[in-house]
Amino acid sequence: MMETLETTPSQTVGPFFAYSLSAEQYGYPFDSIVNDVLVDERSPDERIYITGKVFDGAGAVITDALVELWQADETGRYRKIPIDRKNDGFTGFGRVGTGTNPDGSFSFTTIKPGSQSGGAPHINVMLLMRGSLHLLHTRIYFSDEINDKDVLFSSINAGRRNTLIATLNYGNGRTEYHFDIHMQGDRETVFFDI
Template sequence: MPMLQTPSQTVGPYFAYGLTPEQYLYDFKSLSNNVLANPLDEANVVNVVGKVFDGNGDVIPDAMIEIWDTQHQRFGRFGTGTDPQNRFIFHTFKPTSVDGQAPHLSVIVFMRGQLIHSYTRIYFEDEVELNAQDEILSTVPVDRRDTLIASKNAAGYEFNIYMQGEKETVFFEI
């Protein structure tokens, strides 16, 4: 009998044990975390901090965010419930341009109620020229591009994810 595809499932308590155990008060650390770079490694290390909001503008306290930095081949995962302010926090290298693309991080959002996770990207507001030339970013309507661009501040970059509503983040089909 051939094996068939199994249905997608929403993020549930079965992820907590191995992926974000601190969020559910297990007494051990997750398999992967938010630290993708040592601050002593390079000057190109930044913090990317944000929250995930639902369609009513309320913070989602138990989303799980994964980022992938293709350039540096680094992966990180953060459960928003592991932070007292329900944020995701990544300490990572800021990517540079590769093959003409604007520097970016790939993002996957997992959360309750979603049958299939959502894909997006984080671009950086201080990369104006490269952002304007980016092939993927240029496919997004001009009035929606700001939903993919992290704001620079004294602590690094802020990038909030809006699942629905007026500020809804642009998500990509993979």
């Protein structure tokens, strides 16, 4: 048995991350290498929009959270080649803070991921905020897909699976999926131990 090093403890992202992690979105003079768009004009597939809010245990919208998405392309493959600049083709990676839309919502522009090995299409979500001592992991599944075949999805307690489903909505003249995150309460989002 090899001796292992102790892992560095996690700490909160705090309230003031924006001028480093999402500077352009917030209007700070530091360029961003990641933003709310996971594709560029070379990605041919139909655009989808992922929107939602993050709620605390009292039902208040959290306006200082940071949401990151990481997803496969339309064939179900994750990008392996390095990202050389912001919106460098299909990156599959996005990052947005909840502090710039007046209603505290986040919104991403992407394409629907494909799936491989019989899993259901999904997007990995990483969530950070003041008041959270850890980065939290969850997933977005889609309301118009068959999700029960997915190994991870089907292993979630049946009563909580719907917390991971983004609901399809064509209301704004575009393909939008709505995905809210609840830190606590009856609809508390399922988070993974990674």
